[in-house]
Amino acid sequence: MLKAEYAIIFYVLLIVLSLLLVRMFSKRYLKPVKYRKVKESISAYLYLLPSFVILGIFVFWPIFYSFYLSFFKWDFQNQGNPIFIGFQNYIELFKLNQPVNITFNEAFFNTLLIFMTAIFIIHLIFDLKKIKTPRQKYLIVCMSILGIISLLTINSIQYLNVVSALVLVVVYTILLSLHFADQMSNKIFLRIITFIGLWIAFYSLGVPEIIRFLSLAKEQSLFIKAIWNTTYYVLLSTPITILFALLIALLLNRKLYGKTFFRTVYFIPFVTSVVAISLVWQWIFNDNGLLNYILTQIGFSKTPWLKDQKFTIPTVAIISIWKMVGYYAIIFLAGLQNIDKAYYEAAEVDGATPFQKFQFITLPLLSPTTYFVIIVAMIGAFKVFDEIFILYVGMPGPYNNSGMTMVYYVYDMFYVQQRMGRASAAAYVLFGIILLFTILQMRSSRSRIHYES
Template sequence: MARAHIKPSRVRESLLAYLFLLPALVVLSIFTFWPIGFSFVLSFFKWDFRNMKNPYFYGLGNYKEILKFDYPVKFPFYKGLIYSVLYILLSVLFLLVIFAIVEMLGKKKLDWKKVIFVAAYLILLVLYGTSMAHLNMGRLLVFLVASAGLLTWGWRGKIVSSKLLSDHAWLGFVIWLVTYVLFEFRFTAGFNGQSYGIVDFLIDASEKNLFFKALVNTTYYVILTVPIGLSLALLIALLLNSIEKFKAFFRTVFFIPFVTSVVAVSLIWKWIFNDDVGLLNYILVSMGLQPVKWLKDAKWTIPTVSIVSIWRHVGYNAMIFLAGLQNIDTFYYEAAEVDGANSLQKFFKITWPLLSPTTFFLLIVSVIGAFKVFQEVFTLYDGLPGPYGNSGMTMVYYVFDLFYRQQRMGIASAAAYLLFLVILVFTFIQYRVGDKVVEYVS
């Protein structure tokens, strides 16, 4: 009986809620959901200036055309992927080996299970190094399976305690990243001058396909911009949080670039980067350094765009960090002072862990925003993708060029969905990692 009386009221409440949401849903459907769905359908059609009035179904032709190489690549994608997966496994195993050794040294006691694990990894590494000259696909798969098996045994056998891994998650990530880079760039250099790995494939592919050129440039921009930008923002937030006077003034000063027009910001920086009368080169020359051709040298294209983007977004990120810092209860710091903790210990044991949700949010937003970089490149280089060689070709610029300049709407829609797929993969990885390292305090 109670359910019979409650159910109609819940239905009425739900209908009322949907009625309030209806205007927003209608606007989203017209301006967001419909364009997204239409562009996805459009990505399977041949629609360009030649077929403007009669587009026809093209299937996966647009996607194949995007991924088509002008010249053959040195080695296939699957081969580079297998090598990179092997390097990832070897670097994770190296991380477990380091933590296992540290754990034994901390306890001052030999653990034969850990000793066997370390010895097995060293044997695997030696065998791999000695087999590089005659490493075919069959042997490569054997090493891949052996590495995966050793990692599974070490993980399930709890070679390293989960507490040690969680307490030093960020240090572990740095160790893994450095080790993976060393594997990728040191041990990919095979014999006869041939290199392998997914990074080598992308670098080679970027010279033979414009989409991969845009992907490599954008990834380089993300790697360069996001860590530096977030680190500077955190430093600014810590400084703002420590001062008492003029805090509102400095917050406004740092936040102004974010709300300023991107075109205006880029034009100002275009003058700063000028070879002859630019402020940046004037400072370099006054310090006894050689001037840099910021806007004319292709190797400086992505760093130049990164400088502008970091300067523009650092204030916004700093304000979000500052809000996160002010939400940390002072009780934790007072308790740490009673225990005799210094400033560095407070940061790494209190501030950094409790700030991890804010850091995680900014990391997600910054990575997604960085993959969509366009306006800075367009303004700095007068509508061109860099000075020469498509050095400033980014993913969004690639879509823009296909759609507006070449009038190839179908293939531009396909490129936009490939960009969506790339962002989705990076976001998924960040969420999976974030579940392990982010600490939420209720």
């Protein structure tokens, strides 16, 4: 430890000395104008040096060192002398405990479901604005949601993959027959043809393996199940949170009596301790808790919210939505108040309805705020851990690891099983997934963000 402290002091002094030498030589050899610029830059970096040192010690160094250790077998037995194993930690994350058996029909309809869902999502991301018919837009949105939900619950309902795949095929055939193709650019068909070619190539090479990963492999690999549960949670909680936050912001932006009080009420859950919130909701979801009491009073039977694995992710999503909706509502409210009122006054003169003002003024000018909220909400949802840990008293769900998320997996590997190399590898897989989702969101939103001029 003493050597590390000496090393840090040495590097800090080396940086300061280097900056001073650069300043001294630049004064001698540079022209006066360039010298002033260099002098100002060096002065600025000297002021920022303490922050760089703190960030380097507590942020950047752990990031790079954990990535380095993800290629080592670094556990309790080898803590002092990690063993280099290359990509073995990453391979073990996705390794199945047992081979998964699947019939040809299951593999075919699962693959067809993935293929059709991908087509609708491609249209949803790249070509929704080019579609002029509102019904076709709604069909694309609904079919994308149907495909995603079917993939997430593919083993819960028998023949769900068959029915959903056939519905998607029929709807897409109907769309193509209604001059849907005339509204699309050639690029979309190039993407579709490329996707078809890849699908045929992968299937001929044994794509049922991919289908097994999406449907059955989550029961044979704990990390794949963590990815599945985390993705399910993100897709369930993020859209609902953003929708509720936008609706609350629109209400709070109106001339409402006591709106300052309501702003405070909606924001309080965000600043409240996650432990306190989870304990309160644990009592609400209990067998004899408030929610079951209300259900029995209106004629329904009690629901085992905390004991049935199918309710694990939804219960955690409810807590997260309740906690975060006020925070995002305040951000939306700030964005709404930055929109110039002149746009709405001009729209009223032209006879626009409230919905038209919302569609053509509010949504486009609120797009920078919406983009920020989506990115932040999605990243925050991928890091869900506290609610599960408190709600289920330190366990990843009631049974069968139904609440195992990626951050919980990292925690379990690092602190419980003392397999720090595996935990580091899992953390960087999570980083890669978040980075991928963020890049896709940035690319899809690039042409849809409108800044007020």
